[in-house]
Amino acid sequence: xxxxxxxxxxxxxxxxxxxxxxxxxxxxxxxxxxxxxxxxxxxxxxxxxxxxxxxxxxxxxxxxxxxxxxxxxxxxxxxxxxxxxxxxxxxxxxxxxxxxxxxxxxxxxxxxxxxxxxxxxxxxxxxxxxxxxxxxxxxxxxxxxxxxxxxxxxxxxxxxxxxxxxxxxxxxxxxxxxxxxxxxxxxxxxxxxxxxxxxxxxxxxxxxxxxxxxxxxxxxxxxxxxxxxxxxxxxxxxxxxxxxxxxxxxxxxxxxxxxxxxxxxxxxxxxxxxxx
Numbered sequence: 098x099x100x101x102x103x104x105x106x107x108x109x110x111x112x113x114x115x116x117x118x119x120x121x122x123x124x125x126x127x128x129x130x131x132x133x134x135x136x137x138x139x140x141x142x143x144x145x146x147x148x149x150x151x152x153x154x155x156x157x158x159x160x161x162x163x164x165x166x167x168x169x170x171x172x173x174x175x176x177x178x179x180x181x182x183x184x185x186x187x188x189x190x191x192x193x194x195x196x197x198x199x200x201x202x203x204x205x206x207x208x209x210x211x212x213x214x215x216x217x218x219x220x221x222x223x224x225x226x227x228x229x230x231x232x233x234x235x236x237x238x239x240x241x242x243x244x245x246x247x248x249x250x251x252x253x254x255x256x257x258x259x260x261x262x263x264x265x266x267x268x269x270x271x272x273x274x275x276x277x278x279x280x281x282x283x284x285x286x287x288x289x290x291x292x293x294x295x296x297x298x299x300x301x302x303x304x305x306x307x308x309x310x311x312x313x314x315x316x317x318x319x320x321x322x323x324x325x326x327x328x329x330x331x332x333x334x335x336x337x338x339x340x341x342x343x344x345x346x347x348x349x350x351x352x353x354x355x356x357x358x359x360x361x362x363x364x365x366x367x368x369x370x371x372x373x
Contacts, residue, residue: 099171099323101238101269102312103331104152107177110326112150114179114204115159115196119146121203122195130191130208132218141165141219142194154234154268164222168231169208175215177208178326192217234268239309241267243302250290250298257293258286259360270305272362273318273340278304280339285371286357286364292373311336339365 099107123139125131131138145161152158157177159167169177184207186193192208208217225231236245249267253260260266261275270278279286281304284297293301317323317331320341324330334341338348343356343365352369 099317100155100271100274101152102274102309102315102333103317103323103325104155104157104171104269105313106317106331107171107326108150108152108157110329111177111179114326115147115150115206117147117199118196118204119144120194121197124193124195125191126186126193127191127213129213130210130215130217132216138217138219141221142167147196152269153231154237154264155271156231161219166220166222166225167217168220169217170215171210172212172214172216174212175208175210176324177206177217178324178328180205180207181328233265235264235266236268238267238269238305241302243299246302246305247295247298250293253290255290256287256359257284257290258362258364260290262360262362267305269309272364273320273337274305274308274312276340276365277308277338280304280366280371281308283371285368285373286359286366288373339367341365 120142123142125135125139128135145163145165147159148162149160151160155170157169157171161167169175186207189211190207190209194206195203196206197203220228235249250260258275258279261270278301282301284293284301312318312333315331315333315336316325316329318334319330320334339354342354345354346352347354347367347370350367350369352367354365355368357364
């Protein structure tokens with residue numbers, strides 16, 4: 098957390114504030130937030146204009162002039178946001194940026210991370226191509242076809258949930274949306290991908306795209322501390338059919354939902370509606 102819908106929402110809400118702005122000052126308050134030396138990080142950012150704000154998988158990306166790329170992996174509790182006028186940095190605010198708009202006005206941008214698992218970096222175009230994590234990301238689930246998904250699942254012997262969580266297979270999926278998509282597709286999370294028929298893979302492909310699109314429309318899921326780039330909570334958590342509902346009745350058949358552990362993650366599914 099956050100997963101694809103949350104990062105997409107953050108990118109969309111930040112775009113209006115950040116695109117066209119220039120990094121004027123960079124204050125590194127804690128080096129835990131960086132995956133490169135702070136001096137080089139600040140030097141690469143200072144004076145660069147933000148051309149666009151986007152996403153790749155779960156990465157929040159700011160495309161800068163000169164081909165540079167600011168990448169932020171929020172992981173569990175990271176937040177990149179424009180604070181309210183009366184907000185001040187606290188002990189969990191690890192990076193403070195001052196940006197200048199085209200009209201000359203300046204404004205702050207905070208990176209805050211309570212658990213310190215997230216990190217930011219700035220890459221040259223050449224470095225980006227050599228960054229193993231970025232270079233090996235799988236296709237975007239909203240851009241891939243059912244045939245693409247079938248090809249990526251072919252011959253996979255692990256359990257389907259573990260395979261879908263692998264960012265090299267499909268980029269951006271995490272615990273929440275894999276559980277939700279597998280439920281909609283009627284596939285148990287411990288099913289073997291190679292055993293799934295083309296028809297069931299096509300159903301899974303549709304379910305993945307459907308749940309992601311609905312979650313983006315709901316501005317993501319706020320379970321603990323996720324908010325968008327303007328501090329607003331998402332609402333898709335109100336539409337969960339299985340995630341976090343272990344022991345509760347299935348929304349389709351009323352069978353109690355079962356909890357299991359797959360790929361080290363808590364997993365919830367319906368033993369009646371979902372089959373291997």
